[in-house]
Amino acid sequence: MIQTLYAIGVGPGDPELMTLKGARLIRAADVIVTPVGDRSETSIALKIVEDLLEPARQQIVTHLYPMKRPGAELETFWQNSAAEIAGFLAQGLRVVFITLGDPSLYSTFLYLYRQLQQSHAEVLVEIVPGVTSVNAAAGRAMLPLALGDERLAILPATYENERLEQAFDAFDTVVLMKVHRVFPRIRALLEDKGLAENVVFARRVGMPDERIHRSLDAVQPDELDYLSLLIVRRSKEEK
Numbered sequence: 001m002i003q004t005l006y007a008i009g010v011g012p013g014d015p016e017l018m019t020l021k022g023a024r025l026i027r028a029a030d031v032i033v034t035p036v037g038d039r040s041e042t043s044i045a046l047k048i049v050e051d052l053l054e055p056a057r058q059q060i061v062t063h064l065y066p067m068k069r070p071g072a073e074l075e076t077f078w079q080n081s082a083a084e085i086a087g088f089l090a091q092g093l094r095v096v097f098i099t100l101g102d103p104s105l106y107s108t109f110l111y112l113y114r115q116l117q118q119s120h121a122e123v124l125v126e127i128v129p130g131v132t133s134v135n136a137a138a139g140r141a142m143l144p145l146a147l148g149d150e151r152l153a154i155l156p157a158t159y160e161n162e163r164l165e166q167a168f169d170a171f172d173t174v175v176l177m178k179v180h181r182v183f184p185r186i187r188a189l190l191e192d193k194g195l196a197e198n199v200v201f202a203r204r205v206g207m208p209d210e211r212i213h214r215s216l217d218a219v220q221p222d223e224l225d226y227l228s229l230l231i232v233r234r235s236k237e238e239k
């Protein structure tokens, strides 16, 4: 009988922010598949779960999912990943795919899932949700994401200014993911919009080198890591 592939969100960094179900399935797995964006990279998700693993018994498989815009060039990587996973499952092995935060929020898992549906429709998939970096950052900053009838938007910071401005105008809270490469532009935009004081910068939340700043001036250039986000609140009464 073919096994189910479990896509497990392992949370933002602190291993204690993993669900009990996720931890149980990872311990029981024969094969742990983890994505990396670059061959030289060690998987962040793998680091989060390392205390649960038994390398002598379990096979750890790293799949390359280059960090490029989705397109034909990337299809081959997803196809290879889907084919290898389908092969493990067909052998009756218990396979988990681990991913940072939650699998349904800007996760490479979603490309794999689409590929599995297209070319390996026999594979059953179950998502085990995880704590997102957004929730973890709001928690560490003691900041509400949404109160009462407020509106919340989560966007890549790489959007052009016009679309970001529309979001700042339309939503009470805007979370900007992947902010590290565009930080100077975002900072200038927030200053122009009079929102520079209403921001929390959160970097590597839940990890030993976590930083939470409530002012953009406090953000040091070497803190602009891939694992960084900004939460922008229209009003700053709760800070």
Ligand SMILES: C[S@@+](CC[C@H](N)C(=O)[O-])C[C@H]1O[C@@H](n2cnc3c(N)ncnc32)[C@H](O)[C@@H]1O
Pocket (backbone or CB within 6 Å): 012, 013, 099, 100, 101, 102, 103, 104, 105, 106, 107, 108, 131, 132, 133, 134, 137, 176, 177, 178, 179, 202, 203, 204, 205, 206, 207, 226, 227, 228, 229
């Ligand atoms: C590809 S998305 C993955 C999001 C993830 N699936 C989630 O649920 O949080 C990567 C972006 O998530 C944010 N991120 C992920 N983990 C983070 C952490 N521990 N601290 C701060 N931001 C984080 C950063 O903005 C990063 O650029």
